[in-house]
Amino acid sequence: MARSSRTFAVIGLGAFGTTVAQELARSGSHVMGIDLDEQRVTRVASSLSSTAILDTTDENALRDVGIGQFDVALVAIGRDIQASILTTMNLRMLGVETIWVKASNKTHHRILSKLGADRVILPEQEVGRHVAQMLRNAALQDYVSLGNGFSVVNIVAPEHLDGKGLEALELGEKYDLQLLGVMRGSEFRRGNEPDLELATDDRLILLGKRAELQRFGDAL
Template sequence: MPAPRGSSEGNVARQKSRSFAVIGLGTFGTTVASELARFGNHVLGIDTVDRNVSRVADTLAEAVIADGRDEQALREAGVGNYDVAVIAIGEELEASILCTMNAKLLGVPTIWVKAMSRTHHRILTKLGADRVIQPEQEIGRHIAQMLHNPLVRDYVSLGNGFHVVDFRVPGSLEGKRVDGLGLRDKFELRALGLMRGSEFLSCDSGALELKADDKLLLLGRRENLRRFADGL
């Protein structure tokens, strides 16, 4: 169990890592829990199915069989001492709601919950979940964006319509300078930098000449990024 929040040991530990309780160890929950553990965090995995718990027993700091719908079971597992609860029981609406309520009652500071529908999303938001995730929709939008324009290798949404895009420079832009692309004046975009192989190059001066397959990092609104990419 992680050190209680507020203790000096806990404060020192959180400078390096955080503690997470992942409730629901299906494919999504197991992936989240395993990656968090790989990053060096203390992770508790909880599921009602023995084989799901056994599958992560050697990967996570702790893995227990318990029912997230049972407040006392979560209390005994020490969930209230964790920094974040990730509730990955998206397929069972009642279980997801009860587990979210229990995590709130136990005083977990941050709660992320998986949802499977818009109605589920609204209910969880009303219950006070800090972040409601719909993985299938989010990944679907992400993939559609990259399929729509193969030059877009990946992107990150910053909110309020702004994105950072990892844009693969096509052969048609070989030899052109960054300041010759009209990014600011024509598209209202900003070049944050460029990756050439494993080397990061600054675009601040605008004099940098592009090479095919460079990775140009662009910041701007989605519609402007799309106009730029579609025009090539």
């Protein structure tokens, strides 16, 4: 597997941090896992590039492990808001280029944003919104929010579209959406192929505003 050129430090090896660290490592990235809890570090040591047991509120301790050389740091510290804030401040002072931080609540989110975190994550809320969208429309297989109200969604084509051309979707006419492509099993077809006929269970990959995507999904 090709190794990613970006390097990552994941601070806080609870369930969330461990999942992110191990997924990054599986993709070939260089990942250092950091936690104050020795047992947590021991559990992931064999699957990451390197690990460290240290207090990340201590600027000197972070400097000693070369944290400033990492391209991206994720602060995934759980309930200890003070430790999360101090760690974020230390990472910024030590020159980490990109900092993502897990927040515990909206107040924590606001503080981290003011400290200059590049992205603040509220995992429970983000997953909750994702699940709600999936439950709302049985045809919706997955979606990714792009910000500013835009999303990319994966919608299963129903039986009544079988054998019909792309014009049957009425995109650009009735719906202000763009078809990026169609997945048929493991085959990808571009959304601008004029002779493409749809088949039942094709996965339509669509780009557009969330409200318009919902309107299209409801009509299917």
